[in-house]
Amino acid sequence: MATYKIVHYINQFFAGIGGEEKADIVPEVREGAVGPGTALEKALGEEYEIAATVICGDNYFGENLDTATDTIVEMVKQYEPDVFVAGPAFNAGRYGVACGTICKAVEERLGVPVLTAEYEENPGVDMFRKDVIIVKTGDSAATIRKAVPVMAALVKKMATGEEILGPDIEGYHERGIRVNYFAEERASERAIQMLTKKMKGEEFHTDLPMPKFDRVDPAEPIKDIKHAKLAVVTSGGVVPTDNPDHIESSNATKYGVYSIAGMDTMSPNDFTTIHGGYDRQFVMENPNLVVPLDVLREMEKDGEFGELVNYFCTTTGTGTATGSAAKFGDEIGKRLVEDHVDGVILVST
Amino acid sequence: MKLELGKIFIKDIQFSDQTCVKDHVLYVNKEEVEKLVLEDDKLLECHLDIARPGDSTRITPVKDVIEPRVKVSGGEIFPGMIGKVTPQVGEGRTHALDGCCVVTVGRIVGFQEGVIDMSGPAADYCPFSKTVNLCVVIEPKEGLETHVYEKAGRMAGLKVATYLGEAGRNVEPDTLETFETKPIFEQAAMYPDLPKVGYVHMLQSQGLLHDTYYYGVDAKQFIPTFMYPTEIMDGAIVSGNCVAPCDKVTTYHHFHNPVIEDLYKHHGKDVNFMGVILTNENVFLADKERHSDMVAKLAEWMGLDGVLITEEGYGNPDTDLMMNCRKVEQKGVKVVLITDEFPGKDGKSQSLADTCEEATALASCGQGNATLQFPAMDKVIGTMEYIENQIGGWAGCVNPDGSFEAELQIIIASTIANGFNKLAARGY
Numbered sequence: 001m002a003t004y005k006i007v008h009y010i011n012q013f014f015a016g017i018g019g020e021e022k023a024d025i026v027p028e029v030r031e032g033a034v035g036p037g038t039a040l041e042k043a044l045g046e047e048y049e050i051a052a053t054v055i056c057g058d059n060y061f062g063e064n065l066d067t068a069t070d071t072i073v074e075m076v077k078q079y080e081p082d083v084f085v086a087g088p089a090f091n092a093g094r095y096g097v098a099c100g101t102i103c104k105a106v107e108e109r110l111g112v113p114v115l116t117a118e119y120e121e122n123p124g125v126d127m128f129r130k131d132v133i134i135v136k137t138g139d140s141a142a143t144i145r146k147a148v149p150v151m152a153a154l155v156k157k158m159a160t161g162e163e164i165l166g167p168d169i170e171g172y173h174e175r176g177i178r179v180n181y182f183a184e185e186r187a188s189e190r191a192i193q194m195l196t197k198k199m200k201g202e203e204f205h206t207d208l209p210m211p212k213f214d215r216v217d218p219a220e221p222i223k224d225i226k227h228a229k230l231a232v233v234t235s236g237g238v239v240p241t242d243n244p245d246h247i248e249s250s251n252a253t254k255y256g257v258y259s260i261a262g263m264d265t266m267s268p269n270d271f272t273t274i275h276g277g278y279d280r281q282f283v284m285e286n287p288n289l290v291v292p293l294d295v296l297r298e299m300e301k302d303g304e305f306g307e308l309v310n311y312f313c314t315t316t317g318t319g320t321a322t323g324s325a326a327k328f329g330d331e332i333g334k335r336l337v338e339d340h341v342d343g344v345i346l347v348s349t
Numbered sequence: 350m351k352l353e354l355g356k357i358f359i360k361d362i363q364f365s366d367q368t369c370v371k372d373h374v375l376y377v378n379k380e381e382v383e384k385l386v387l388e389d390d391k392l393l394e395c396h397l398d399i400a401r402p403g404d405s406t407r408i409t410p411v412k413d414v415i416e417p418r419v420k421v422s423g424g425e426i427f428p429g430m431i432g433k434v435t436p437q438v439g440e441g442r443t444h445a446l447d448g449c450c451v452v453t454v455g456r457i458v459g460f461q462e463g464v465i466d467m468s469g470p471a472a473d474y475c476p477f478s479k480t481v482n483l484c485v486v487i488e489p490k491e492g493l494e495t496h497v498y499e500k501a502g503r504m505a506g507l508k509v510a511t512y513l514g515e516a517g518r519n520v521e522p523d524t525l526e527t528f529e530t531k532p533i534f535e536q537a538a539m540y541p542d543l544p545k546v547g548y549v550h551m552l553q554s555q556g557l558l559h560d561t562y563y564y565g566v567d568a569k570q571f572i573p574t575f576m577y578p579t580e581i582m583d584g585a586i587v588s589g590n591c592v593a594p595c596d597k598v599t600t601y602h603h604f605h606n607p608v609i610e611d612l613y614k615h616h617g618k619d620v621n622f623m624g625v626i627l628t629n630e631n632v633f634l635a636d637k638e639r640h641s642d643m644v645a646k647l648a649e650w651m652g653l654d655g656v657l658i659t660e661e662g663y664g665n666p667d668t669d670l671m672m673n674c675r676k677v678e679q680k681g682v683k684v685v686l687i688t689d690e691f692p693g694k695d696g697k698s699q700s701l702a703d704t705c706e707e708a709t710a711l712a713s714c715g716q717g718n719a720t721l722q723f724p725a726m727d728k729v730i731g732t733m734e735y736i737e738n739q740i741g742g743w744a745g746c747v748n749p750d751g752s753f754e755a756e757l758q759i760i761i762a763s764t765i766a767n768g769f770n771k772l773a774a775r776g777y
Contacts, residue, residue: 190712
């Protein structure tokens with residue numbers, strides 16, 4: 001009789017159901033281990049059993065994110081597992097994202113420790129490394145034999161509550177969480193040793209790799225402003241007065257696109273700001289201070305530029321995670337290109 | 350410049366009729382010390398207490414920590430503050446009462462005054478949990494302006510430390526070490542095959558109670574200059590600041606600057622330690638630009654191959670740290686930074702307020718946002734009244750029994766950014 005219960009999540013391919021043509025299958029549960037779960041169960045030993053395996057098609061999961069997550073969490077819940085494992089997903093992108101998503105949801109909603117395994121270039125790694133322990137794997141299923149013992153060791157630690165050590169020791173992708181420890185030598189001595197290596201051109205290891213900022217080169221100047229189509233994009237939190245998309249006043253997770261068709265000015269009856277990082281009083285009285293529609297309409301009439309696109313894009317730019325901001329930028333950029341916009345006035349506050 | 354530093358090991362402090370050192374015990378005449386402190390009419394009351402390692406004792410709010418030292422020859426201790434500014438210090442012979450400290454305690458000046466626990470989990474993070482501490486608890490006059498109170502507290506500590514240091518003047522030290530740095534060309538010629546290394550020492554000078562003094566000069570008011578490393582061992586630099594407790598470079602830490610101590614250990618072996626470039630952390634952009642330019646200029650002019658840079662404080666000074674790093678590297682001088690990190694309680698946010706591409710080598714002094722449980726102590730020297738407002742505490746963090754939860758930030762010098770401790774942070 002096993003002491004610890006595991007629930008395992010795999011996709012249609014690893015369940016042996018089929019490849020791309022079966023990627024739209026809905027979530028299902030099977031008792032016991034399936035596919036890679038068999039090897040994992042063996043590595044875990046007699047005290048552990050995979051009580052159930054949840055199988056879901058990658059496309060189904062990706063296209064029905066919320067429903068699929070809700071359904072799978074409910075399936076997992078019934079078995080009351082000690083640990084939840086997803087994957088390994090290796091370099092399969094949709095599968096990797098599904099593993100990360102479901103792991104995060106299971107941990108948050110059920111309080112069960114979770115584990116997945118992916119190749120470093122799998123998009124699921126960057127999306128979920130801060131939230132989920134993701135064991136390092138090679139880029140194909142051929143590397144499964146290496147991954148399974150590492151996963152098994154971590155599952156055991158999670159089940160028994162033993163301390164999980166650093167990423168290099170345990171074999172998972174660094175989560176970017178800064179944790180204290182007492183070093184063998186004080187920082188001044190370690191720094192001198194680092195410096196002597198750096199001066200000699202030898203390899204050295206910094207304690208804190210500097211984050212790389214995502215810098216974007218400015219676009220070429222507009223050649224013919226008289227015929228250019230312009231748009232306004234702002235992080236100043238200007239939204240219709242009822243804030244229909246419920247954009248947050250801080251750490252926004254969404255942006256809005258709102259029509260200005262037929263308007264000559266941003267009326268305070270129609271628009272407000274929900275930004276939590278500046279004194280809103282003046283903008284609530286006159287939203288043109290952030291979305292300068294009044295002046296732009298005059299310039300448009302005077303032929304100083306071609307035309308203004310009939311909407312503006314907006315979000316809140318305070319306490320907003322850079323990950324969210326990058327996502328908004330990508331999506332807004334694509335839309336503006338599709339609408340043949342030549343230039344953007346980006347208003348920050 | 351050559352300094353002989355004699356250490357007299359102190360194992361205990363006891364009150365007595367006469368202030369003296371005998372058989373590794375510092376005997377202190379309580380009345381004389383209290384009288385000395387109360388010479389300053391801005392202070393109403395003073396009382397002394399002794400805290401020993403292992404005691405169930407908490408000391409808070411702590412202003413400064415100072416080791417008693419005396420100049421046996423060559424200048425006077427704490428030049429410009431207590432002693433005369435000339436002759437300059439860093440030469441001759443100095444005696445230190447090693448293992449004991451003067452700790453100034455009293456009603457809060459700024460919320461940046463921290464906690465020393467003599468036992469329990471917080472003791473692992475604080476160097477002054479391992480020293481025998483003479484606590485000088487001061488009570489200021491009503492309505493004293495904070496800057497005036499800060500100065501009175503600062504001077505009280507320095508005066509007491511100087512008075513106690515005198516007790517070691519004629520005592521044979523247990524160890525005698527010699528530190529020497531020669532004038533630039535001689536020093537360069539001494540170890541021609543070793544890389545020439547300097548230390549860029551950034552002094553806290555943001556103002557508004559964030560000040561440091563060099564020969565009595567407010568560090569805001571100087572431009573970067575060269576300092577012989579031995580000057581610091583005679584009290585040329587004195588703390589006058591209320592920076593976050595975990596980051597506070599106390600006057601003790603200036604005496605015991607770890608970068609200087611460790612560079613001397615490597616001197617002549619794998620590096621040629623050329624000296625110290627002293628700079629500051631002013632808040633005005635023009636100062637930051639001018640002073641980082643000058644740091645880089647001095648590093649180039651000294652012909653350095655590498656430098657270590659330390660800062661005091663976090664946030665705003667991170668910009669000075671990075672400007673110094675970038676400009677010194679651009680002169681072709683290799684840089685290693687030493688600093689601490691503030692990535693939030695969960696450790697998931699960015700550790701520093703500024704970065705630069707050249708910052709490829711950094712030795713971490715730990716992350717100050719991690720939280721710790723502080724058990725109740727049998728005795729409190731000072732007052733627990735301000736814990737919730739002190740940096741690292743929060744509203745409701747103190748329990749009725751006197752135990753509390755707080756970030757490591759509240760512990761004096763726990764993540765001090767000059768590399769004094771073994772605490773470090775790594776990525777998980």
